[in-house]
Amino acid sequence: MNCTDLLSHLSDYFDDQLTIELREEISEHTAGCQHCRVVLNTTHQTIEVYKGNEIYEVSPGLRERLHSAIMAKCLAVKKQA
Amino acid sequence: MPAIQSPATEEVHPDVALVARAKEGDTAAFEQLVRQYERQIFRVAQHITQNREDAEDITQDAFLKAYEKLEQFQGNSKFSTWLVRIAVNESLMRLRKRKTSKTVSMDEDVQTDEGSIPRDFAEWRPNPEQQYNQAELAEILRKTIQGLPPGFRTVFTLRDVENLSTEETAEALGLSVPAVKSRLLRARLQLRERLSRYFRQKQEGQPA
Numbered sequence: 613m614n615c616t617d618l619l620s621h622l623s624d625y626f627d628d629q630l631t632i633e634l635r636e637e638i639s640e641h642t643a644g645c646q647h648c649r650v651v652l653n654t655t656h657q658t659i660e661v662y663k664g665n666e667i668y669e670v671s672p673g674l675r676e677r678l679h680s681a682i683m684a685k686c687l688a689v690k691k692q693a
Numbered sequence: 694m695p696a697i698q699s700p701a702t703e704e705v706h707p708d709v710a711l712v713a714r715a716k717e718g719d720t721a722a723f724e725q726l727v728r729q730y731e732r733q734i735f736r737v738a739q740h741i742t743q744n745r746e747d748a749e750d751i752t753q754d755a756f757l758k759a760y761e762k763l764e765q766f767q768g769n770s771k772f773s774t775w776l777v778r779i780a781v782n783e784s785l786m787r788l789r790k791r792k793t794s795k796t797v798s799m800d801e802d803v804q805t806d807e808g809s810i811p812r813d814f815a816e817w818r819p820n821p822e823q824q825y826n827q828a829e830l831a832e833i834l835r836k837t838i839q840g841l842p843p844g845f846r847t848v849f850t851l852r853d854v855e856n857l858s859t860e861e862t863a864e865a866l867g868l869s870v871p872a873v874k875s876r877l878l879r880a881r882l883q884l885r886e887r888l889s890r891y892f893r894q895k896q897e898g899q900p901a
């Protein structure tokens with residue numbers, strides 16, 4: 613496995629879609645390749661940091677407003693029907 | 694790979710009953726579906742449009758559309774996936790209307806490999822959470838994902854932020870599974886590259 617191969621398998625690696633053989637090949641490659649090791653680690657951190665931090669917070673006030681507006685629109689349609 | 698057959702346990706999603714009741718005119722059942730997904734739909738719309746007011750409008754319109762078209766929902770996919778698909782379409786339409794955005798389809802703007810080839814090879818140390826407080830971190834994450842083309846940003850949002858499966862993401866976006874995978878890889882790599890500017894380990898002797 614070379615660096616380009618590793619990159620092409622990267623998403624499947626994180627999504628746990630790889631065969632055991634391919635996972636082992638990736639481990640072997642990263643053991644000897646500092647660049648790929650960093651790319652693997654930091655891509656993993658990229659995914660985790662977005663998963664772990666809600667960047668568009670929905671405040672209770674906003675949620676209540678949204679919810680009322682949605683239901684009002686739907687009920688208005690229902691009445692017309 | 695050995696084929697491991699999972700036993701055919703058909704688990705019925707709790708939404709199925711709610712949708713059936715809603716179809717029969719049970720407003721409370723529909724309202725429960727709204728409660729379950731309103732935050733997610735808002736987040737998706739905000740991620741795609743990058744605009745809070747648009748996201749509010751889109752969330753309302755998406756649920757209204759779902760309500761009006763409920764009869765057409767056949768249950769071939771999850772209700773939530775169907776809903777996300779409506780919200781994505783509404784969001785892309787909204788982007789198209791905005792003059793500032795050049796390209797806004799799921800197919801355009803994703804031809805380039807620019808930024809998908811790793812160039813930054815520094816570890817992130819200490820962790821992003823240790824380097825920045827929560828507000829700063831959220832700001833960095835927002836700014837960074839905003840710089841991604843909509844076609845990448847949307848795939849990343851559904852798959853990695855909202856935790857849809859690859860298949861559900863494909864369905865919600867009207868894309869093939871390979872297309873989703875290819876975009877997701879490039880989106881992840883581009884975000885990694887851009888975030889490295891903030892999170893990369895500082896060289897010794899270099900001011901932080």
Ligand SMILES: [Zn+2]
Binds near residue numbers: 618645647648649
């Ligand atoms: Zn390598």
